[in-house]
Structures are given as C-alpha cells and as structure tokens.
Amino acid sequence: MLSNVSMKFLPGYKYAIIGTNGAGKSTICYIIMGLSAYKPYKGRIILDTNDITDLSVSERAKLGITLMWQEPARFEGMTVETYLNLGGKLAIQKSEIVEAMEFVGLNPAVYLKRFVDKTLSGGERKRVELASILLLKPKYVIFDEPDSGIDLMSLNIINDVVNYVAQYGGTPIIITHREEMAYNTDYGYLICAGKILKHGTTNDVINAFRGTCEVCEHPNLPKSEEMK
Structure with missing residues (x-):
C-alpha cells in the first residue's frame, strides 16, 4: 500500500524509482498506467494539467503513456513485424x-x-518491446525492472533507448532495485514500504539507498518516515 506518495516527472528528464523488492515501486507504475486493480483511493494523477485518474489503460496509452512490463507479453501467431506495426502510427x-x-x-x-x-527468450521479447518504443515515441515510458532476465550487453541497449526517449523530449521512468540501472538518470525517488524516503539527484538517492536499504534488516520497514 502506498502512503502520501507525490512525484513529478518533467519532459526530457530521466527518472529512477529505487527500492528493494516489495517496496511498492511497481505499484506506483501500475497506478500511473491505470491498471484496474491499482486505482488510488485518494489523490489524483495529473497529465499536462489534465486529471487522468479515472481514465482506462487504453485511454492513457493514447495520451502517450507506455509501460514496458518486467515480463513481456507473448502473442501466439503474431510476427515481430506485425507487432511492431501495431504502435498506432498510420x-x-x-x-x-x-x-x-x-x-x-x-x-x-x-x-x-x-x-x-x-x-x-525473455531477453529477445524485451528487445522487441524496446524496438516498439523507438517506433511509437511515447511521451512517458515506464520501464519496470527492465534489466531482469537479460544479458549484460542488453543493459547498454536499454540505456541507449532511455537516452533516446529523453532526447526527443519524452520522459523515461526506470523502476529498479539495482544501482546500475539508476545511474543513467537525472532524478530519483527512494521507496520503502510504500513511502518516499528520499528524493533528489540520482547520486544522492543511490547513496541513501546504500546507507539505508542495503543495511536494513527489515527491507520493507522504513527506518525514518522523515528522512530527506
């Protein structure tokens, strides 16, 4: 469960949402994407001054929000070429x-x-999904644990795609528990037990992650709700 989570994502900047497994990171991205089981009880989601809290996943996708799933979907009987033609461009x-x-x-x-x-393989399907992002050019791309199940070479490709999104004015948001994925971002949020423990430049947030989460015996229990 999330509590008093407030985040801002600006065009052209790269963001990381960092925390241990079970901290609430993916819940945040599912709420942004509009999954039906993750509608907030309180608070609103604002996109370009418009309230999108009650919009469906498909409606949000049309507004330029894309989620790269931790485990990419499979589509029986659909070729890669056909899949990459489904991005919405005419x-x-x-x-x-x-x-x-x-x-x-x-x-x-x-x-x-x-x-x-x-x-x-999972890594091949992730590369296909990354290619679809390049073609679609969404305004906001949420990468949910993009490095899971892939080889080291693919990490560089993910970073290249993240950079590409930011270069055309989009906003990449990386959900991760690994410092390696967070380094290639400008601003970070450290999450624990559904709360924001710290936010700021990515280096500062990573240092807080090292000093708090990596030595904590209870990974989903914040040491301090007032940490800033």
Whole structure:
C-alpha cells in the first residue's frame, strides 16, 4: 500500500524509482498506467494539467503513456513485424522497423518473421518491446525492472533507448532495485514500504539507498518516515 506518495516527472528528464523488492515501486507504475486493480483511493494523477485518474489503460496509452512490463507479453501467431506495426502510427515504413530492430540488436533478416511467442527468450521479447518504443515515441515510458532476465550487453541497449526517449523530449521512468540501472538518470525517488524516503539527484538517492536499504534488516520497514 502506498502512503502520501507525490512525484513529478518533467519532459526530457530521466527518472529512477529505487527500492528493494516489495517496496511498492511497481505499484506506483501500475497506478500511473491505470491498471484496474491499482486505482488510488485518494489523490489524483495529473497529465499536462489534465486529471487522468479515472481514465482506462487504453485511454492513457493514447495520451502517450507506455509501460514496458518486467515480463513481456507473448502473442501466439503474431510476427515481430506485425507487432511492431501495431504502435498506432498510420504509416510505419519497413525501413523504420528495420532501423529500430538494428538499434536494439535484433537482426531483421532473422527476426522479422519470427513469432512473438514462447519461441523467443525473455531477453529477445524485451528487445522487441524496446524496438516498439523507438517506433511509437511515447511521451512517458515506464520501464519496470527492465534489466531482469537479460544479458549484460542488453543493459547498454536499454540505456541507449532511455537516452533516446529523453532526447526527443519524452520522459523515461526506470523502476529498479539495482544501482546500475539508476545511474543513467537525472532524478530519483527512494521507496520503502510504500513511502518516499528520499528524493533528489540520482547520486544522492543511490547513496541513501546504500546507507539505508542495503543495511536494513527489515527491507520493507522504513527506518525514518522523515528522512530527506
């Protein structure tokens, strides 16, 4: 359960939401995305001065909010090429798809006609999803534990996509419990037991994470609700 969580995300900046497993990080991203089981009891969600608290997932997606799931979905019978054409743009050129796939390290000659199903590994499906983000260019991209189940080379690709989103004026938000993923951001929020323990520059938040969470015997019990 979250308590008195207030966050602000500005265009062109990179954000990290850091905390141990079970701290409430993913709950925050599900509330932002509008999953039906995660509607806030109190408080509002404001997007560009508009209240979107009661909007559905699809309505929020149309406004430019995208969630990259920790475990990417599978789609039986759908090819990678078809999946990457579902982003909502009226005319995605094949050359754009090829460029996006190459950006995330997928050989188009090998993967265009592959199916987005169990025949792809979790890491391969994550790369496909990263390619879809490049093509869609959403305003806000929430990366939920993007480094889970992938190799070290893919970490660089994720950072490249995060940088790309910020460069075109979008807002990437990284949900993570690893310092390595948080370093490539500008501003961070440290979460514990559904509360914000600290927020500020990412380096300051990481230092607080090291000094508080990594030595805490009760990872979901804040040492201080007043830590700033």
